[in-house]
Amino acid sequence: MVDERTSPATDRANASELVGEHLAIGYPTTDEPVVECENVVIPAGEVTALVGPNGSGKSTLLKAMARQHAPERGSVLLDGSQIQLFDSKELARRVGLLSQENESPASLTVEDLVSHGRYPHRGFFDSITDEDREAIDRAIELAGVDDIRTQDVGNLSGGQKQLAWIAMVLAQETDVLLLDEPTTYLDLHHQLRVMEVVRTLNREEEITIGIVLHDIGQAARFADNLIAMKDGTPYDWGPPREVVTEELLADVFRVDADVDSESPTGPHIAPHRALDE
Numbered sequence: 199m200v201d202e203r204t205s206p207a208t209d210r211a212n213a214s215e216l217v218g219e220h221l222a223i224g225y226p227t228t229d230e231p232v233v234e235c236e237n238v239v240i241p242a243g244e245v246t247a248l249v250g251p252n253g254s255g256k257s258t259l260l261k262a263m264a265r266q267h268a269p270e271r272g273s274v275l276l277d278g279s280q281i282q283l284f285d286s287k288e289l290a291r292r293v294g295l296l297s298q299e300n301e302s303p304a305s306l307t308v309e310d311l312v313s314h315g316r317y318p319h320r321g322f323f324d325s326i327t328d329e330d331r332e333a334i335d336r337a338i339e340l341a342g343v344d345d346i347r348t349q350d351v352g353n354l355s356g357g358q359k360q361l362a363w364i365a366m367v368l369a370q371e372t373d374v375l376l377l378d379e380p381t382t383y384l385d386l387h388h389q390l391r392v393m394e395v396v397r398t399l400n401r402e403e404e405i406t407i408g409i410v411l412h413d414i415g416q417a418a419r420f421a422d423n424l425i426a427m428k429d430g431t432p433y434d435w436g437p438p439r440e441v442v443t444e445e446l447l448a449d450v451f452r453v454d455a456d457v458d459s460e461s462p463t464g465p466h467i468a469p470h471r472a473l474d475e
């Protein structure tokens with residue numbers, strides 16, 4: 199998807215870009231690839247939201263972009279270099295992924311979990327440095343989990359766990375942050391907090407963000423770009439005001455809706471009813 203719609207709105211000289219080329223991604227149990235896309239870009243220094251119905255391939259694509267799932271065909275480039283060629287620790291310093299499948303280890307405090315985010319920055323036998331400590335404290339504060347930092351992760355609510363995992367990936371301090379439905383389980387207050395943290399990191403630290411969101415209205419408000427997935431392939435992409443149309447909501451989301459694209463907070467969606475499958 200290299201065209202004028204995906205070029206960064208601002209020149210973010212230090213930010214990193216992820217590009218997927220000629221990708222076909224499947225699983226051992228699937229005969230056919232579940233995702234196929236010729237060119238997909240998570241542009242440097244921007245917030246890009248992947249949206250689309252259940253099973254449209256958002257998580258699969260995100261995992262491949264983070265080298266957590268090997269494509270059958272094609273390659274992913276980080277600032278022009280194939281991610282397959284990166285040393286795993288170096289890649290973990292550059293690209294962080296919060297996936298949906300997070301196993302919470304037993305008897306681990308929130309603070310311990312967050313400190314695991316520092317592993318790409320440390321040697322195997324190294325103890326935690328002042329720099330690590332600062333990064334851990336900052337991630338804990340940003341994710342709003344200071345009050346539960348000494349609690350066992352296994353004893354937390356779904357939303358608290360989610361925030362703890364977010365803190366862990368923030369502590370990794372990567373150039374690119376890929377987040378798969380980070381707002382799952384969160385109440386509205388915490389959903390907005392997470393989105394605000396994401397945007398602050400992007401705007402103030404030029405961190406490139408790729409984020410899977412189910413709420414297309416929220417995605418349209420927060421993201422610079424949307425990639426709308428349908429049946430394993432990008433259906434449309436670009437700034438929310440261009441992508442979110444009544445036609446897209448019908449064709450991709452199977453929803454009859456009115457869209458007010460002049461709304462000051464981004465396109466406003468008023469859904470009426472689910473269309474037949």
Ligand SMILES: Nc1ncnc2c1ncn2[C@@H]1O[C@H](COP(=O)(O)OP(=O)(O)OP(=O)(O)O)[C@@H](O)[C@H]1O
Pocket residue numbers: 225226227228232250251252253254255256257258259
């Ligand atoms: N581990 C797996 N093994 C086999 N098939 C899988 C596996 N994970 C996902 N799939 C299939 O790949 C397709 C895309 O799934 P994926 O999870 O990427 O979609 P998604 O858009 O993230 O969905 P959701 O919004 O429901 O999380 C689906 O058809 C799904 O059944």
